[in-house]
Amino acid sequence: MSSLECDVLIIGGGIAGLSLASALAPFSSVVLVEAEPTLGYHTSSRSARQLIPSYGPEPVLDLTRRTLELLGGVQSSTGLPLTVPRSFLLVGSEADVDARAGAAMHRISHAEALDLCPQLRPEAFAAAAIDTDCVGTDTDLLLEYHRRSASDDGVIILTGAHVTEARYDGSSWSVRAGYRPITAEVVVDAAGAWADGVAALCGVAPQGLVPLRRTAAIVAADNAPQAGSPMVAAADDSFYYRPDADGVLISPAESEPAEAGDPQPHPGDVERLIERLGTVTTLGITAVHRSWTGLRTQRESTVPVVGFDPGHPGFFWLAGQGGYGFQTSSGIAELAAVLLTGADPADLGADPHSVLAAAAALRPA
Ligand SMILES: Cc1cc2nc3c(=O)[nH]c(=O)nc-3n(C[C@H](O)[C@H](O)[C@H](O)COP(=O)(O)OP(=O)(O)OC[C@H]3O[C@@H](n4cnc5c(N)ncnc54)[C@H](O)[C@@H]3O)c2cc1C
Structure with missing residues (x-):
């Protein structure tokens, strides 16, 4: 050849x-x-x-801002719907939210967080911070x-x-x-x-x-958040969820070292996550449409x-x-x-x- x-x-x-x-x-x-x-x-x-301009170390924040600028340019010149506004809400204890919320996030009250994300159980978090400059991307x-x-x-x-x-x-x-x-x-x-x-x-x-495993799933829920609602993440990295065109996307937000390959969810991981979400939200998950695992590969x-x-x-x-x-x-x-x-x-x-x-x-x- x-x-x-x-x-x-x-x-x-x-x-x-x-x-x-x-x-x-x-x-x-x-x-x-x-x-x-x-x-x-x-x-x-x-x-x-999800593209979150307040997420990551300093160089990542700058590159994310630049990416949003460049994608905005492509979107307006081509008309392709590459991104849609979707805020990012961090919830947890005062200490965890303080530690995780970047400078670009602003604190909101407990009542404001519940107003935006009524599926959260009031007793499940004490503090909240939001980034309203985020977008979802196709x-x-x-x-x-x-x-x-x-x-x-x-x-x-x-x-x-x-x-x-x-x-x-x-x-x-x-x-x-x-x-x-x-x-x-x-x-x-x-x-x-x-x-x-x-x-x-x-x-x-x-x-x-190091490749790090992370699992996610699309589930059906009786009390799913409306389209356009924020992505919600626990400040202690124990879960996140967001509305999705096919239901609700959920993840246990794990970071588990693995070999390079084609990983699949561990048996029981999604079920345990659904149980946990039942204690912190009123999502009322009824079925799992699909689940997957990917590798987030990074230096120390x-x-x-x-x-x-x-x-x-x-x-x-x-x-x-x-x-x-x-x-x-x-x-x-x-x-x-x-x-x-x-x-x-x-x-x-x-x-x-x-x-x-x-x-x-x-x-x-
Ligand atoms: C559950 C989960 C949620 C995530 N959420 C977000 C998010 O919301 N926002 C965000 O920005 N990022 C997110 N990420 C991270 C993001 O998906 C990754 O950073 C990104 O996809 C990595 O892209 P890549 O091109 O480097 O790797 P890959 O997509 O893995 O591409 C690498 C390619 O190289 C090919 N390859 C390897 N070896 C060879 C070879 N010898 N010859 C030829 N080809 C080869 C592989 O087949 C592979 O297709 C998430 C990741 C996971 C797992």
């Missing part, structure tokens, strides 16, 4: 790889390879679909938007193309993806839970990325890792997005495109100071 040649080979067809492909396409020749037969099969199809539409805009700009996207070999000769990579040989000047590691494994394949030292610092590897000039990290992969996606793709092409951030409409600050904060170790 003939070899494909490109400037940049992106490994991974989740939100990280696809958003970079669409940002980079106007400047470079790009091939994106995905091991699975479909794009977005792993973590990117298993999220809670992740399928967003993935498809990036796929299409990348393809329209000439990116070659191969599915069922598992990268199993990669060799660097000092100036370019020879990679095997499925049966396809590919040569590229730069390899971008956007392999999610497999990112450290892909680095090892390329002879690059790992970044200490919880800050994503984006940039050229310090020990390998041809290897670029785009990993460790943890629980922030959608909310930071466009901001991170813009940053990565600047670093990969050497473009002036201002030419892309980005603020050069913010880009420099993000590049320093997300630099590989």
Whole structure:
């Protein structure tokens, strides 16, 4: 089979790889390879679909704000309904809410919280804080938007193309993806839970990325919150729920270390969550429509890792997005495109100071 040649080979067809492909396409020749037969099969199809500008460490907050700006621009130029307003309400003890609520959240009274979320049992929480700048996002539409805009700009996207070999000769990579040989000047590691494994394949030292299990389910409930109601999360990370077009989305909000793979819910996890929600809400859950588990992969610092590897000039990290992969996606793709092409951030409409600050904060170790 003939070899494909490109400037940049992106490994991974989740939100990280696809958003970079669409940002980079106007400047470079790009091939994106995905091991699975479909794009977005792993973590990117298993999220809670919420973008929360007050959630995460400082660099993540900045990248989330930038992502919301960029998605707002796409939404107004294309008319695609990529986001809808949906606030985020944190509830718990005074101490837990104080510890978890970021500076961008504001405290509201117990009565105001009950007014917004009448399914909460009054005795189940003492304090509440809200972020009203959040949005829900249609992740399928967003993935498809990036796929299409990348393809329209000439990116070659191969599915069922598992990268199993990669060799660097000092100036370019020879990679095997499925049966396809590919040569590229730069390899971008956007392999999610497999990112450290892909680095090892390329002879690059790992970044200490740990996949963490998180389960969610869509359930039917007698007393479901109305569409447009806030997402509600416990400040001690013991549950969250929000209205969904198909019922109510619920999660035990666990973070349990796991191997890279295709995880499934542990037996009993969703049942235990439903029991817990029965003690803190009046949702009245009657049935489970579907449940799933995904892997939120992160470094110990919880800050994503984006940039050229310090020990390998041809290897670029785009990993460790943890629980922030959608909310930071466009901001991170813009940053990565600047670093990969050497473009002036201002030419892309980005603020050069913010880009420099993000590049320093997300630099590989
Ligand atoms: C329950 C849950 C709720 C979440 N909620 C939110 C939320 O509300 N908001 C938010 O912003 N984020 C949320 N997240 C996190 C978000 O989903 C992730 O950060 C994001 O999807 C990660 O995207 P990714 O592209 O890095 O990884 P993935 O989507 O996993 O993509 C990586 C891809 O790389 C491919 N790959 C791996 N190795 C190879 C190889 N050798 N060759 C070829 N391809 C390879 C894999 O097949 C995979 O498709 C949530 C996650 C979970 C699990």
